[in-house]
Amino acid sequence: MLSIKNLQVSVEEKPILKGLNLEVKPGEIHAIMGPNGSGKSTLAHVLSGREGYSVDAGSAQYKGLDLLDMAPEIRAREGMFLAFQYPIEIPGVNNTSFLKKALNEIRKHRGEEELDAIDFLSLIKKQMKLVEMKEELLKRPVNQGFSGGEKKRNEILQMAVLNPTLAILDETDSGLDIDALRIVAGGVNKLRSADNSFVVITHYQRLLDYIVPDFVHVLSNGQIIKSGTKELALELEERGYDWLLEEAESKA
Amino acid sequence: MIDKNNKIAQNNDENIAMSDEQQTIQNITDQDYKYGFVTDIEMEEFPKGLDENIVIMISAKKNEPEFMTEWRLKAYRHWRKQKEPKWPKLEYSEVEYEDLYYYAAPKKDGPKSLDEVDPELLKTFDKLGVPLEERELLAGVAVDAVIDSVSVATTFKGKLGELGIIFCPISEAIREHPDLVKKYLGTVVPYTDNFYATLNSAVFSDGSFVYIPPGVRCPMELSSYFRINASKTGQFERTLIVADKGSYVSYLEGCTAPMRDENQLHAAVVELIALDDAEIKYSTVQNWYAGNKEGVGGIFNFVTKRGLCSGKNSKISWTQVETGSAITWKYPSCILKGDNSVGEFYSVALTNNYQQADTGTKMIHQGKNTRSLIISKGISAGKSNNAYRGLVKVNSKSENARNYSQCDSLLIGDQCGAHTYPYLEIENPTAQVEHEATTSKVSEDQIFYLNQRGISTEDAVGMIVSGYAREVFQQLPMEFAVEAQALMSVSLEGSVG
Ligand SMILES: Nc1ncnc2c1ncn2[C@@H]1O[C@H](COP(=O)(O)OP(=O)(O)OP(=O)(O)O)[C@@H](O)[C@H]1O
Ligand SMILES: [Mg+2]
Numbered sequence: 024m025l026s027i028k029n030l031q032v033s034v035e036e037k038p039i040l041k042g043l044n045l046e047v048k049p050g051e052i053h054a055i056m057g058p059n060g061s062g063k064s065t066l067a068h069v070l071s072g073r074e075g076y077s078v079d080a081g082s083a084q085y086k087g088l089d090l091l092d093m094a095p096e097i098r099a100r101e102g103m104f105l106a107f108q109y110p111i112e113i114p115g116v117n118n119t120s121f122l123k124k125a126l127n128e129i130r131k132h133r134g135e136e137e138l139d140a141i142d143f144l145s146l147i148k149k150q151m152k153l154v155e156m157k158e159e160l161l162k163r164p165v166n167q168g169f170s171g172g173e174k175k176r177n178e179i180l181q182m183a184v185l186n187p188t189l190a191i192l193d194e195t196d197s198g199l200d201i202d203a204l205r206i207v208a209g210g211v212n213k214l215r216s217a218d219n220s221f222v223v224i225t226h227y228q229r230l231l232d233y234i235v236p237d238f239v240h241v242l243s244n245g246q247i248i249k250s251g252t253k254e255l256a257l258e259l260e261e262r263g264y265d266w267l268l269e270e271a272e273s274k275a
Numbered sequence: 276m277i278d279k280n281n282k283i284a285q286n287n288d289e290n291i292a293m294s295d296e297q298q299t300i301q302n303i304t305d306q307d308y309k310y311g312f313v314t315d316i317e318m319e320e321f322p323k324g325l326d327e328n329i330v331i332m333i334s335a336k337k338n339e340p341e342f343m344t345e346w347r348l349k350a351y352r353h354w355r356k357q358k359e360p361k362w363p364k365l366e367y368s369e370v371e372y373e374d375l376y377y378y379a380a381p382k383k384d385g386p387k388s389l390d391e392v393d394p395e396l397l398k399t400f401d402k403l404g405v406p407l408e409e410r411e412l413l414a415g416v417a418v419d420a421v422i423d424s425v426s427v428a429t430t431f432k433g434k435l436g437e438l439g440i441i442f443c444p445i446s447e448a449i450r451e452h453p454d455l456v457k458k459y460l461g462t463v464v465p466y467t468d469n470f471y472a473t474l475n476s477a478v479f480s481d482g483s484f485v486y487i488p489p490g491v492r493c494p495m496e497l498s499s500y501f502r503i504n505a506s507k508t509g510q511f512e513r514t515l516i517v518a519d520k521g522s523y524v525s526y527l528e529g530c531t532a533p534m535r536d537e538n539q540l541h542a543a544v545v546e547l548i549a550l551d552d553a554e555i556k557y558s559t560v561q562n563w564y565a566g567n568k569e570g571v572g573g574i575f576n577f578v579t580k581r582g583l584c585s586g587k588n589s590k591i592s593w594t595q596v597e598t599g600s601a602i603t604w605k606y607p608s609c610i611l612k613g614d615n616s617v618g619e620f621y622s623v624a625l626t627n628n629y630q631q632a633d634t635g636t637k638m639i640h641q642g643k644n645t646r647s648l649i650i651s652k653g654i655s656a657g658k659s660n661n662a663y664r665g666l667v668k669v670n671s672k673s674e675n676a677r678n679y680s681q682c683d684s685l686l687i688g689d690q691c692g693a694h695t696y697p698y699l700e701i702e703n704p705t706a707q708v709e710h711e712a713t714t715s716k717v718s719e720d721q722i723f724y725l726n727q728r729g730i731s732t733e734d735a736v737g738m739i740v741s742g743y744a745r746e747v748f749q750q751l752p753m754e755f756a757v758e759a760q761a762l763m764s765v766s767l768e769g770s771v772g
Contacts, residue, residue: 072726073723104727107724111723113724113725113742115743115745116741124734128729128730
């Protein structure tokens with residue numbers, strides 16, 4: 024599904040990712056944890072094709088394609104989805120028509136027929152239940168004036184409608200109340216299948232009670248310094264990152 | 276493109292039986308040929324340049340009554356004494372007035388077939404889905420007659436006639452309804468008004484005339500689009516719309532497909548008059564050919580549009596979506612003379628490449644309790660320049676006048692410019708005037724967010740821009756609004772990334 028080898032990325036000459044390796048197989052859920060500023064969002068952005076990053080070395084393959092060579096919209100149409108840490112507001116653009124356009128772009132790319140307004144509406148209504156989102160939010164401009172939690176639910180709704188093969192969730196749990204957390208996690212679990220994969224970036228072990236990962240990685244200073252199973256998250260919760268950082272340093 | 280048949284079907288609540296309708300089409304088609312505004316495409320050449328003889332010939336060619344010839348001549352003599360205005364924000368090479376043809380330009384100047392037309396223009400037609408048979412016409416290829424457009428346009432007439440509504444070419448109105456024309460023509464935009472309006476008054480070729488009788492609500496959107504296609508009203512268009520007491524009309528001008536014309540200078544005049552309790556809604560989607568990417572070959576569009584709310588409780592609203600022309604100079608305005616009258620101006624002006632636009636509005640408050648609203652959304656991309664120039668004037672006798680103006684600018688890229696010049700002239704202390712202005716940029720974050728959902732950069736910019744201009748698009752009739760949004764994307768192509 025996703026194979027990242029020795030990825031080195033810098034922003035304005037400043038190295039941020041410093042040789043990162045990651046293998047994600049179909050059906051797997053990977054959690055990425057790590058201190059603030061360690062490069063988690065940078066990884067998510069580079070994988071989804073955001074401008075402003077320079078890839079200095081390494082490679083990333085997605086479904087056997089050279090990911091870093093593709094335009095961001097093509098990555099999206101190929102089934103890659105990023106739930107943004109800070110979802111963007113687009114004034115005046117209706118949430119529903121935006122999402123319909125997005126879905127139809129993806130369907131066109133796959134050679135499927137575009138959905139008309141009626142079919143789309145029944146799909147979106149169904150998926151809204153999954154994330155228990157207020158219908159009123161569909162009529163509003165994309166994310167505009169949404170509360171922090173509403174924005175995050177809107178991301179998950181989009182994910183549910185677009186049904187990606189690889190979804191990267193960048194701190195989707197931050198800013199969610201306990202109920203919302205459960206709902207969002209429930210959404211992810213419903214979408215989970217043997218064919219699709221998730222990369223879940225989070226600071227909190229709590230989320231991983233709901234979305235049980237196959238692997239947990241710790242990203243620090245642009246590298247994955249430790250990988251393990253869900254028990255690693257529990258250990259981090261208890262002990263923090265310091266012991267790992269020390270361990271990594273002594274190895275270096 | 277507007278689906279013409281559809282539009283008529285939608286607007287016609289009381290269905291006319293199909294056969295009747297076809298009969299009407301047939302009748303009126305025949306009639307129009309009689310009046311010859313289609314066959315005029317084949318017209319003889321007038322010499323270049325302008326003098327009194329040409330003015331007289333134009334008037335004679337149209338079989339105009341004497342008052343019209345006199346009026347044209349007065350305008351011509353006045354024009355001779357005028358100098359072309361210079362506008363600080365517009366730059367263009369001088370128009371050689373003695374080098375223009377003031378009656379239809381000879382056919383041979385235009386492209387002979389679509390093969391000779393700017394391929395970019397043809398691509399745009401593709402994207403907007405312009406039907407093949409209309410492309411030649413829009414691209415300015417000489418065509419003999421366009422029976423389709425004429426027949427569709429004229430389905431209106433039978434239905435409208437029953438209500439006493441007059442909707443016809445102004446040349447026809449001058450002959451058939453001289454009293455109405457004499458009473459209203461030039462009352463809002465006098466022939467002395469400004470350089471371009473004066474020139475227009477002397478030589479105007481054709482345009483639309485609308486009269487709505489007292490108490491009548493016009494049951495469909497009136498559109499000039501069909502007629503312009505058929506008759507090629509050319510560079511000096513003149514429109515006069517009169518809404519008598521208690522009547523209502525919504526009028527659409529233009530079309531979203533870029534129209535090409537060998538006439539570089541366009542100087543149209545539009546006059547609106549709303550009597551007591553009447554309302555006129557005038558919507559324009561204007562997309563004249565803007566020239567190629569280097570700015571060559573575009574149209575100069577100098578338009579005078581003004582509405583007079585002459586009666587109490589009358590209302591005039593202008594909605595315009597401007598994306599075309601190399602140079603646009605236009606200020607649809609309202610004179611709020613009647614007490615409690617209302618003027619509105621909703622505008623989206625988009626400029627790209629080397630386009631220049633200087634647009635805005637004037638709201639002149641004269642009556643008591645008059646209100647005006649200005650929503651202006653400028654969008655600049657490429658190396659273009661977009662200026663908003665607005666005047667709110669409250670006369671000393673205008674008690675309790677109110678105005679709210681909002682002028683927003685959106686920049687795409689960093690080589691374009693946006694300028695806002697709000698002018699206020701308040702002579703009455705009871706006036707309440709509010710002005711808000713913002714400038715924003717299309718952010719990379721927004722584009723990336725949409726990209727990440729599978730939407731191309733071009734579409735993303737189109738969506739963002741349409742969202743920004745939503746308040747104005749909402750004022751447009753439904754099908755026009757949808758087209759206007761498609762137009763945004765097409766017009767902004769290549770401006771990002
Ligand atoms: N455009 C930029 N210009 C300069 N520095 C940047 C830029 N983008 C990211 N950085 C820096 O790169 C580092 C990694 O940032 P990133 O957002 O990837 O961290 P993160 O792991 O997601 O942190 P958090 O947990 O706080 O979300 C930070 O030090 C950040 O300041
Ligand atoms: Mg982050």
